Amino acid sequence: MKTIALYDEDAFAKDFTAKVISCDEVIIDDQKLYKVVLDKSLFFPEQGGQTSDIGRLDDHQVVDVQIEGDTVYHYCKGGFLIGEEVHGVIDWNHRFSNMQQHTGEHIFTGLAHNEYGAENVGFHLSDNTVTLDLNIELSEDMVENIERKANEIIAADVAIKAYYPKQELLGAIAYRSKKEIDGPVRLVEIEGVDLCACCAPHVKSTGQVGILKVVSYEKYKGGTRIYILCGLRALDDYNRRMKLLAKAYRTLSCKEDEVPDKITSLMDEGKQLKYEINEIKSGILMNQIDSYPSDVSDITIFSENLDAKIMRDGVNALVEKHDGLCCIFSGNDDDGYNFVIGSRTRDCAAIAAGMRELLGAKGGGSKQMAQGSVNATRNEIERTM
8 A cells, every 4th residue: 555655745744643554563673663554743753874864653753754655664662553543743843853964965976076077876864874975086175166166055045846757758857866766756846956865854945954064984895984073963062072072172172273282292202101111021030030040941031011022022032942843822811811932842832732732822923923812811821841
C-alpha cells in the first residue's frame, strides 16, 4: 500500500492524524518493537543519505522510520489496533536540525559544482555527522571560497522550493542527481545556486540554515570528503570548541592567540626532559651492566620505563661481554613487559618463538637479536628463560 507522504506536502507541519493499516510485532537488536503502517505519515523515512524522523504516535515513541517501495514503516515501542486512528507528533528540533544540515549540503555542493565542476557522489546525515563526498580534490583555498559564498547565500535569504516537474519537461531541465531515478522526480531549487533531485524536507529559505561551517575535510577515494555543520548544530559545535579553548588558555596561563606557541614550547621542553631522563636511565643501566662479572654467561635484567633504544643498546653492551643469552625486560607484572634479547651463541629468533608458544608473547627478530612484549609475571618469565 502506498503511504501518503505528508512530509512531501509541508515540511513545517509538526503533527497529523492517520489510520492504522497494519501493526506487527518485531524483534530488532533484542528489542521488541511494533512495525506500524499508516494510511499517511508526516514522518520522513531514512533515505537519500539521511536518517529518519523520530517522535511519537499517541503515547508510543517512534524510534525509526523506513520505506520499502511506496510504504512507510514506523518502528514504535507500542502497538495499535488495525483501523485505529492515531495522532502523530514529530520531534521538531530533530527535523529542523536535519533540514538545516541538508539544505546546507545542497548549497555547498551546488557551489562546488558551479565553481569547480565537482559532482556530489556521496552524502550522509546522521544525528552526529554530516559528510558530503565530491569527485575532485579541493584545495584549502577552494574549500574556504565555497564556505564563504555559501554563507553569503545564507545571508541573502534566497527562497527554496520543492516541486515535481511534468515528466515530459524533465529531459529539458539541467539538474544534479547522484543516480538515475525511475518515475516522478522531486526537485529542490535554490534560485541561482542549485537545482537538485531530492526526496527530503528542506527549509523555506537559505536564511533558515543560519550558518554553514566546514569542520574538516580530507582526500577520499580520489576526491574530497567534506564535514560540515549548519545552524544550531554549528552553534553547539562552536560553543564546545570555545569552552575547550578557554580551558586551554586558562590552564596554560596565556592569551588565546598564544596557545599554539605555548603548546609548541611545552612540547619542546617535554622532548628535552625526555632526552635528559633517558640519558640518566641509560647511564644507570650501563653502570648495572658493567657491574656483572665477564665470566657470567647468561644475564637477565628487569627494569621499568626503559624505551626500546635504551634496551637495545643495553643488550648490545651485554652481548659484547657475555657469551650466553642476554635479556632486558622493562615493565611490571600488572601491565606486562617489553623485552629485547640478544646472543652471540644462542638463536634469539627460536627463543622468541618459544616465548610466543609458552607465554603468549608477541614479537620476533633474527638469530642475533629479538624483541617484543609479553603479558606474564617476572616469575613466569624467569622460569621460562
